[in-house]
């Protein structure tokens with residue numbers, strides 16, 4: 015079956031999710047699939063979709079059966095997240111390469127190391143919020159949710175300050191994905207993204223060379239000075255951090271505001287009546303920014319009563335797993351302080367999100383600052399459009415007012 019997915023873009027949605035409405039709310043379809051076809055093969059897309067918590071958890075935990083290096087099989091995806099043809103980054107690598115590509119940086123993302131940056135992240139949030147006038151109608155993604163994590167990643171990588179605007183423009187272009195519409199538009203989008211990737215590669219390549227003998231404390235220097243990585247692997251590492259640490263957190267922040275509006279929670283979170291830490295976990299479960307992870311089977315396997323051959327592409331739907339009634343009480347309810355909350359929004363196993371603690375801290379500061387600064391946060395949910403890259407919306411119009 016593997017050959018039938020040749021030429022199908024990774025993010026091509028199944029027919030059931032073709033409409034914008036269904037992409038904003040895939041949860042009814044997930045519920046139906048969990049009941050009717052929890053492990054199903056999609057002939058049109060030539061891949062498997064997996065919906066139940068236990069099965070998805072099994073996939074992300076068992077890297078020997080479910081590999082991440084898609085390039086090692088005969089599957090050729092026309093749309094990759096970014097150009098990793100030259101060297102995979104950790105997210106698309108299997109052991110033993112995975113350990114080499116991840117371990118050198120692991121300690122920088124542990125809770126203790128991340129917490130040291132709190133004051134700097136608060137400053138970044140404050141600076142962005144200073145640029146928003148009270149009474150303004152703004153797209154909160156454009157003004158805050160997007161520039162905030164991108165500036166943080168730029169800071170951690172150690173980019174020169176003068177390059178931040180360029181970095182922001184690249185990050186936007188790299189994740190603006192067109193999968194539908196006329197072929198011309200799709201083609202020109204692909205060309206634009208390829209150009210941006212080339213420019214970013216060249217940019218990082220130069221910085222890495224410059225810092226190979228450096229003494230800085232930034233992540234580019236850390237990668238540049240590592241003898242176990244090739245030059246191309248160092249570039250892929252930088253690109254991965256930019257992409258993986260970007261839209262995901264943008265969507266966590268915006269999806270939180272979306273959930274707060276739907277559940278009338280702004281005051282409760284602002285006053286601390288609802289714990290910010292817990293409500294962020296519930297947003298991660300309820301509107302998971304990454305709804306799927308992909309794997310390739312390395313051998314034939316039985317899952318949910320179905321036999322999957324070796325070399326098949328499998329999409330583990332973590333957004334569905336996080337709403338599985340077999341694991342969560344009343345999963346379709348947003349319970350701000352849900353406990354326990356064993357969601358798998360950050361994946362699991364050896365590929366468990368490197369940036370999970372960073373994302374949590376970023377979201378905590380972002381929401382604290384935003385809610386403190388603006389007494390009125392009035393989103394307009396009437397005309398939301400879905401993103402194609404991850405689960406979230408393209409823009410999030412809001413009226414913001416300070417108390418004075």
Ligand code: HEM
Pocket residue numbers: 074082104105106116254255258259260262263266302303304307308359360361362364365366367368369370372373
């Ligand atoms: C709400 C925010 C985020 C979500 C929901 C999220 C989600 C995920 C998920 C589901 C995976 C597993 C992918 C797989 O198994 O194939 C992952 C891996 C990863 N994430 Fe995140 N992520 C977030 C934020 C971040 C941030 C801020 C960074 C920045 C450092 C980051 C860097 C990574 C990296 C490098 C990996 C690959 C880890 C590996 O393969 O060993 N993520 N993330």
